[in-house]
Amino acid sequence: MTVAGSDSGGGAGIQADLRTFALTGVHGCVAVTAVTVQNSLGVTGFAEIAPEVVAAQISAVTSDIGVEAVKTGMLASAAIIEAIDDAFAAAGIGRAGIPLVVDPVAASMHGDALLVESALEALAGRMFPRATLVTPNLDEVRLLTGIDVVDAATQERAARALHRLGPACVLVKGGHLRGHQHSPDLLFDGTDFRRYDAVRVDTPHDHGAGDTLAAATTAALAHGRSVPEAVGFAKEWVTRSLTAAYPLGAGHGPVSPLWRLSAPEDR
Numbered sequence: 165m166t167v168a169g170s171d172s173g174g175g176a177g178i179q180a181d182l183r184t185f186a187l188t189g190v191h192g193c194v195a196v197t198a199v200t201v202q203n204s205l206g207v208t209g210f211a212e213i214a215p216e217v218v219a220a221q222i223s224a225v226t227s228d229i230g231v232e233a234v235k236t237g238m239l240a241s242a243a244i245i246e247a248i249d250d251a252f253a254a255a256g257i258g259r260a261g262i263p264l265v266v267d268p269v270a271a272s273m274h275g276d277a278l279l280v281e282s283a284l285e286a287l288a289g290r291m292f293p294r295a296t297l298v299t300p301n302l303d304e305v306r307l308l309t310g311i312d313v314v315d316a317a318t319q320e321r322a323a324r325a326l327h328r329l330g331p332a333c334v335l336v337k338g339g340h341l342r343g344h345q346h347s348p349d350l351l352f353d354g355t356d357f358r359r360y361d362a363v364r365v366d367t368p369h370d371h372g373a374g375d376t377l378a379a380a381t382t383a384a385l386a387h388g389r390s391v392p393e394a395v396g397f398a399k400e401w402v403t404r405s406l407t408a409a410y411p412l413g414a415g416h417g418p419v420s421p422l423w424r425l426s427a428p429e430d431r
């Protein structure tokens with residue numbers, strides 16, 4: 165299940181999650197938190213869904229269909245986060261229960277806010293302690309910890325600081341590291357570090373990369389993989405999806421998990 169915002173451009177949010185879920189062999193259920201007005205050039209606005217309607221979507225799915233793993237993306241406001249936290253508690257989602265991946269989406273790749281500023285505290289205070297894994301990018305790391313990640317040492321320091329906020333595991337994504345030929349992500353479980361590296365794909369079309377990574381991780385967790393295995397699977401998935409990204413509109417096109425359909429030898 166994904167609990168996230170809709171992207172009218174079809175490249176990120178709920179739409180990206182469902183593409184990856186389908187192509188990794190899981191059925192995706194959704195709870196929509198907000199409807200964004202968005203294209204390849206940016207987000208010009210969004211309407212929040214009423215918190216009780218967000219919570220009701222979660223209960224409707226968990227009380228009938230059931231979930232094997234859950235991902236959160238754009239959560240929009242503190243009131244929505246609080247409603248989700250209560251719905252997750254009632255359904256046994258998070259930490260020792262059903263695996264929960266929290267992608268702490270704060271802004272779009274163009275810098276447009278997707279979370280009202282006052283909601284950052286609710287995200288860290290209510291979602292992080294419940295999370296099996298949190299997957300911040302470097303801008304979100306800066307917002308949450310004040311740490312500017314520039315190299316492996318600062319990436320480790322940030323992972324430790326984020327782990328103190330309560331999640332079981334932290335993945336500090338390195339996609340925004342400037343001047344690197346690689347895109348190294350760092351996983352920390354409170355004891356051990358594990359690096360997931362990939363050669364940087366030279367493309368402007370990286371819309372939805374973070375959602376795709378977190379969705380593939382969630383799908384692998386739903387298939388019963390451990391967190392390190394799920395992240396390893398997802399890292400390869402997002403790298404291949406960046407290689408298959410295509411232009412769409414005048415701005416940044418979406419990463420594409422559709423490579424999975426055109427590689428019969430991989431099936």
Ligand SMILES: Nc1ncnc2c1ncn2[C@@H]1O[C@H](COP(=O)(O)OP(=O)(O)O)[C@@H](O)[C@H]1O
Nearest residue numbers: 301337338339340347363364365373374377402
């Ligand atoms: N140009 C790139 N080449 C290879 N991997 C990338 C590239 N850009 C991002 N990634 C990877 O995609 C995933 C999403 O990362 P990032 O861009 O940091 O997050 P977000 O999309 O949330 O801003 C990470 O695994 C990151 O390492």
Ligand SMILES: Cc1ncc(COP(=O)(O)O)c(N)n1
Nearest residue numbers: 169170176177272273371372
């Ligand atoms: C609904 C929604 N969720 C998430 C993102 C982040 O994706 P990106 O960082 O690629 O803009 C987005 N733009 N829109």
